[in-house]
Amino acid sequence: MPAHARRLLxxxxxxxxxxxxxxxxxxxxxxxxxxxxxxHEMLMVDADSRIEFSEDAIKAMNSGVPITIEFDLxxxxxxxxxxxxxxxxxxxxxxxxxxxxxxxxxxxxxATGERRIHGELGLAIQDLARIRDLPIAEASQLxxxxxxxxxxxxxxxRSLPGPLIPIAFISPGWHxxxxxxxxxxxx
Amino acid sequence: xxxxxxxxxxxLLGSLxxxxxxxxxxxxxxxxxxxLLLSNTAGLMAFVWLIGVNVRRLLRQIRAREPGARLTLRMxxxxxxxxxxxxxxxxxxxxxxLRRGIDSWFDVRVGDALQSSLELSREAxxxxxxELLSQTESMAEEITQGAPPERTTLNLDALRDPGSIVTAxxxxxxxxxxxAMRARSGADELTLLSADGEPxxxxxxxxxxxxxxxxxxxxxxxxQGRSYIGLDPLRDGTLFxxxxxxxxxxxxxxxxxxxxxxxxxxxxxxxxxxxxxxxYAKYHELDYLREKLKLSFAMTLTMVLxxxxxxxxxxxxxxxxxxxxxxxxxxxxxxxxAAGDYATSLPVQSNDEMGFLVSSFNDMTRxxxxxxxxxxxxxxxxxxxxxxxxxxxVALDEAAHITTLNESARRMLELDDDAAPGLxxxxxxxxxxxxHPLADTLEPLLAxxxxxxxxxxxxxxxxxxxxxxxxxxxxxxxxSAARGYVIVFENITAIIQGxxxxxxxxxxxRLAHEIKNPLTPxxxxxxxxxxxxxxxxxxxEGEALERLTSTIVQQVETMKAIVNTxxxxxxxxxxxxxxVDINALIAGVVDLFRGGYPEARIETxxxxxxxxxxxxPTRLRQVLNNLVKNAFEASPEPANAHIIVSxxxxxxxxxxxxxxxxxxxxxxxxxxxxxxxxxxxxxSKAKGTGLGLAIVKKIVEEHNGVVTLRNNPEVGAVAIxxxxxxxxxxxxxxxxxxxxx
Numbered sequence: 001m002p003a004h005a006r007r008l009l010x011x012x013x014x015x016x017x018x019x020x021x022x023x024x025x026x027x028x029x030x031x032x033x034x035x036x037x038x039x040h041e042m043l044m045v046d047a048d049s050r051i052e053f054s055e056d057a058i059k060a061m062n063s064g065v066p067i068t069i070e071f072d073l074x075x076x077x078x079x080x081x082x083x084x085x086x087x088x089x090x091x092x093x094x095x096x097x098x099x100x101x102x103x104x105x106x107x108x109x110x111a112t113g114e115r116r117i118h119g120e121l122g123l124a125i126q127d128l129a130r131i132r133d134l135p136i137a138e139a140s141q142l143x144x145x146x147x148x149x150x151x152x153x154x155x156x157x158r159s160l161p162g163p164l165i166p167i168a169f170i171s172p173g174w175h176x177x178x179x180x181x182x183x184x185x186x187x
Numbered sequence: 188x189x190x191x192x193x194x195x196x197x198x199l200l201g202s203l204x205x206x207x208x209x210x211x212x213x214x215x216x217x218x219x220x221x222x223l224l225l226s227n228t229a230g231l232m233a234f235v236w237l238i239g240v241n242v243r244r245l246l247r248q249i250r251a252r253e254p255g256a257r258l259t260l261r262m263x264x265x266x267x268x269x270x271x272x273x274x275x276x277x278x279x280x281x282x283x284x285l286r287r288g289i290d291s292w293f294d295v296r297v298g299d300a301l302q303s304s305l306e307l308s309r310e311a312x313x314x315x316x317x318e319l320l321s322q323t324e325s326m327a328e329e330i331t332q333g334a335p336p337e338r339t340t341l342n343l344d345a346l347r348d349p350g351s352i353v354t355a356x357x358x359x360x361x362x363x364x365x366x367a368m369r370a371r372s373g374a375d376e377l378t379l380l381s382a383d384g385e386p387x388x389x390x391x392x393x394x395x396x397x398x399x400x401x402x403x404x405x406x407x408x409x410x411q412g413r414s415y416i417g418l419d420p421l422r423d424g425t426l427f428x429x430x431x432x433x434x435x436x437x438x439x440x441x442x443x444x445x446x447x448x449x450x451x452x453x454x455x456x457x458x459x460x461x462x463x464x465x466x467y468a469k470y471h472e473l474d475y476l477r478e479k480l481k482l483s484f485a486m487t488l489t490m491v492l493x494x495x496x497x498x499x500x501x502x503x504x505x506x507x508x509x510x511x512x513x514x515x516x517x518x519x520x521x522x523x524x525a526a527g528d529y530a531t532s533l534p535v536q537s538n539d540e541m542g543f544l545v546s547s548f549n550d551m552t553r554x555x556x557x558x559x560x561x562x563x564x565x566x567x568x569x570x571x572x573x574x575x576x577x578x579x580x581v582a583l584d585e586a587a588h589i590t591t592l593n594e595s596a597r598r599m600l601e602l603d604d605d606a607a608p609g610l611x612x613x614x615x616x617x618x619x620x621x622x623h624p625l626a627d628t629l630e631p632l633l634a635x636x637x638x639x640x641x642x643x644x645x646x647x648x649x650x651x652x653x654x655x656x657x658x659x660x661x662x663x664x665x666x667s668a669a670r671g672y673v674i675v676f677e678n679i680t681a682i683i684q685g686x687x688x689x690x691x692x693x694x695x696x697r698l699a700h701e702i703k704n705p706l707t708p709x710x711x712x713x714x715x716x717x718x719x720x721x722x723x724x725x726x727x728e729g730e731a732l733e734r735l736t737s738t739i740v741q742q743v744e745t746m747k748a749i750v751n752t753x754x755x756x757x758x759x760x761x762x763x764x765x766x767v768d769i770n771a772l773i774a775g776v777v778d779l780f781r782g783g784y785p786e787a788r789i790e791t792x793x794x795x796x797x798x799x800x801x802x803x804p805t806r807l808r809q810v811l812n813n814l815v816k817n818a819f820e821a822s823p824e825p826a827n828a829h830i831i832v833s834x835x836x837x838x839x840x841x842x843x844x845x846x847x848x849x850x851x852x853x854x855x856x857x858x859x860x861x862x863x864x865x866x867x868x869x870x871s872k873a874k875g876t877g878l879g880l881a882i883v884k885k886i887v888e889e890h891n892g893v894v895t896l897r898n899n900p901e902v903g904a905v906a907i908x909x910x911x912x913x914x915x916x917x918x919x920x921x922x923x924x925x926x927x928x
Binding site: 120 | 487
C-alpha cells in the first residue's frame with residue numbers, strides 16, 4: 001500500500017475513533033454493591049445500583065417507548081497461569097414500560113414474565129436499581145468453587161424501536177453501561 | 188481491481204438492504220444495525236479513498252499532459268453530472284416526500300381521538316373502580332370488627348402449600364371468611380398483608396402460588412392513610428383493578444394491616460381497553476419516534492445516496508478511462524507516428540466505431556510504414572548513386588539550405604564534417620577561405636532564382652588551384668512557388684590544364700620543329716662560309732668574317748638551346764615519384780650555387796623534422812634550380828646576392844603543405860607581369876626565353892602544388908611553392924625513405 005494511502009487510512013481511523021470515543025466512555029449506570037447468597041439451594045444475587053437515565057431516555061419512556069436493561073453475569077474460576085475459566089454465564093433483561101391507560105410504569109422481567117407496577121417512573125427505576133434474590137443457578141453446581149463473579153448492567157440499544165436505534169447508536173445519551181463489577185467468593 | 192470494487196459494491200448494497208430491513212424490523216436486524224452502519228461507513232470511506240486515489244492520479248496525468256487525461260476529465264465531469272444530479276434531485280424530493288409522509292401519519296384529530304378514547308376508557312372504568320374501592324373498604328371494616336385483640340403470626344409455610352386458600356392464625360378471618368369475602372366481592376385475589384407488606388392470609392382464584400403483592404410505593408401510600416386503587420396490567424397483559432386499603436385493628440392489637448384485592452374486569456371491557464391502550468401507546472410511541480424515524484430514514488436514504496454517488500463517481504471514472512483508453516492510445520500512436528515510429532500498432536478492443544477507428548489507424552500506420560520504407564529504399568538508392576558519382580552534387584532548398592550533399596561534392600569542395608544538411612550552403616562556404624570565390628559567385632545566382640545557369644569557378648584547394656564547372660538547376664515543386672536548387676560540380680582543372688598544356692606543347696613543338704630545322708643549315712652555311720672565304724680575305728676582312736660567322740654560329744647555338752628548351756616544355760610529363768626530403772634537396776641546390784657564387788650570401792632557414800613528400804626529385808631540383816637562379820639574376824650584383832631559402836609546414840585548405848620560400852633582395856617584378864608571369868614567353872629578363880617559370884609552374888602543378896611569385900613589401904621578390912604532403916606517403920614514411928635510398 002502506498003505511503004499516502006496509509007496516511008489516509010490512519011486519518012480515517014483517527015476520525016472514527018474521535019467520533020466513537022465519547023460513546024465508549026459514556027456511563028450513567030454504576031453498580032454500588034453486589035453480593036451473592038444461597039437460598040433454598042439456589043444461588044442468588046443482590047445488587048444495588050445507581051441508574052441515571054438521560055433526558056432522552058426519560059422522555060422516550062414517558063412517551064411509551066420500552067427501555068430494556070441487560071443484566072450480564074459471569075462466574076469464572078481464576079487460574080494462575082492461564083486466563084480465567086468461565087463456569088457460568090447468565091443474561092437477564094428487565095424492561096420498563098409505561099402503561100398509558102393506568103398511567104403507571106411496568107417493570108417486567110423478560111425471562112420470568114414477572115411484572116411490578118409503579119405509579120412513577122422514578123420508583124420503577126429505583127426498583128430496577130435494587131435487585132434482590134435474582135436466581136442464577138442451583139447452588140449444588142458450584143459448591144466449593146472459589147470463583148470470581150462479574151456483573152454488568154447496560155441499556156440494550158438493540159431492543160429499542162428500529163427508528164431509534166441509529167440515533168441511539170450515535171448518541172452518548174443512549175450508551176449506558178456500568179462496566180463490570182467483580183467480586184470473589186467461595187461458594 | 189474491478190472484481191474488488193464489484194465485490195465491495197455488492198457488499199455495500201447488501202449492507203444497505205439489511206440496514207433498511209433493520210429499520211423496519213428491529214427484532215431481526217436491530218442487533219446488526221450498528222455493525223451495518225459501521226460497515227456501510229467503512230465501505231463508503233473505502234469508495235471515497237478509491238475515488239481520491241483516482242482523482243489524484245488523474246490530476247497528476249493532467250499536469251504531466253499525458254494523452255487522454257483531459258478527455259478523461261471531461262468525460263468524468265459529464266458522467267458525474269449525469270449521474271449525481273438526478274440522484275440528488277431524487278434524494279431531495281424523496282426526503283421531502285418522506286417527511287411529509289411521516290408527518291401525515293400523525294393527524295391531530297387522530298391523536299385527540301385516541302386521547303379521548305383513553306379518557307373514555309378510564310372514565311368507564313373509574314366508576315367501577317370506585318365501587319370496588321368502596322366494597323374493599325367495607326370488607327376491611329368487616330375484618331376490623333371481627334379481629335381479636337391479640338396479635339398472631341402467619342404461618343408462611345402454609346402460603347407455599349398448593350391450594351388457593353392459605354389459612355392464617357386464629358384471629359384472621361378463616362378461609363371460609365376470606366373465601367366468602369372474595370366470592371361475595373367477585374375479586375380474583377384477596378390478600379391480607381401486614382403493614383410492611385408481608386402476606387398474612389390470602390384467597391386467590393388465580394392459580395399463582397404466591398399472591399400478587401403490591402409494590403413498596405403502594406404500601407408507602409397506604410401508610411400515609413390513603414387507599415390505593417388502580418388498573419394493573421398483569422403478566423399476560425390482562426387488566427385488573429388493584430385495590431389496597433388499610434385494615435384498622437383495635438387499640439393494642441398491633442400494627443395496621445392491609446387488605447389487597449385484585450378485581451377482574453369484564454373480558455369485553457378488558458379487550459376494548461387493551462385495544463385502546465395499545466393503539467394509544469403505539470401512536471404516542473410513534474409520535475415520539477417521528478423525528479427519529481425521519482432522521483433514521485434520512486440517514487438510510489443519505490447512505491443510499493452517498494453509496495449511489497460514490498458508486499456512480501467510481502463507475503464514471505471507470506467508464507471514462509475505458510472510453511478514453513482507445514482515444515489515448517490513438518493520441519499516443521499519433522505522437523509516435525509523428526516522431527517517426529511507424530511500427531506502432533494499437534490493440535483493437537471492440538467491434539464498434541472506436542474499434543473501426545483503431546483498425547483504420549493501424550492500417551494507416553502500416554501503409555505509411557510501407558511508403559516510408561519504399562521512400563527510404565529510394566533515398567538509399569539515390570544516395571548510393573550520388574555517392575558513386577564523380578561529380579559533386581549539392582541540393583538546396585528554397586532558403587539555400589543544404590538538403591543533399593554527396594561525398595564527391597564534399598571532397599571536391601573540401602568541406603569539413605560540419606557541413607551537413609540543414610545548414611546554409613553559402614554560409615558554409617564562407618567559413619572556409621578557399622571557398623569564398625564559390626560563395627561570391629553562387630550567392631547572386633541563387634538570389635536571382637534563375638532556372639538554369641552554368642559558371643566556371645576557380646578555387647585554391649589543398650592541392651592547389653581547382654577549376655570547377657558549376658551547373659545549377661532550379662527544383663520547382665508542384666505544391667509550392669518556392670524553389671530549391673541542385674548544383675552539380677565538375678572538377679575540370681585537369682581538363683583545362685591538359686588543354687592548355689597541350690596547346691603550349693603544340694606551339695613549342697611546332698616552334699622547335701620549324702626553327703630547329705633551318706638552324707643546322709644556317710650554322711653549317713656560316714661555318715662553310717668562314718672556311719671558304721677566311722683564307723681568301725685579308726686580315727681585316729677576315730677578322731670581320733670571323734666575327735660575323737662566329738656571331739651567326741653563336742646565335743644559332745643560342746637558338747638551338749631555346750628550341751631544346753621548347754622541346755623540353757613540350758615533352759609529356761613523366762614523373763617518377765619517390766619520397767623526397769625537401770630540406771636535403773634545397774641544401775644540394777644551395778651548395779651548388781654557393782660554389783658558383785662564393786661571395787654571395789645564401790641564407791637557409793629550413794624547418795626541422797620536415798616529413799618527406801612524394802615527388803620527382805629530379806624535376807623538383809629543376810624547379811629549385813630555376814627559382815634560385817632567377818633570384819641570383821634578379822639581384823643587382825649576383826656575386827654579392829643575398830638569397831633566403833626557407834621551408835615550413837603550413838595548413839592550407841585543411842591539409843598540410845610544405846611551403847618553400849625563395850626570397851631575393853632585387854628590384855622585384857614589374858606589377859603588370861605579376862598576373863601572368865608563369866605564362867610561357869613572359870619574362871622580365873632581357874635574355875630570358877620566358878619558359879623558365881612556365882616550366883616551374885608546370886612541374887609544381889604536376890606535383891599538385893601551387894607556386895606564386897610576388898614582390899616583398901620592402902625589397903625584392905619572393906617565390907612561394909606549396910607542395911601537399913600526401914598522407915599516405917607520410918604514413919609510410921619509412922618505406923618511402925627506403926625507396927629513396
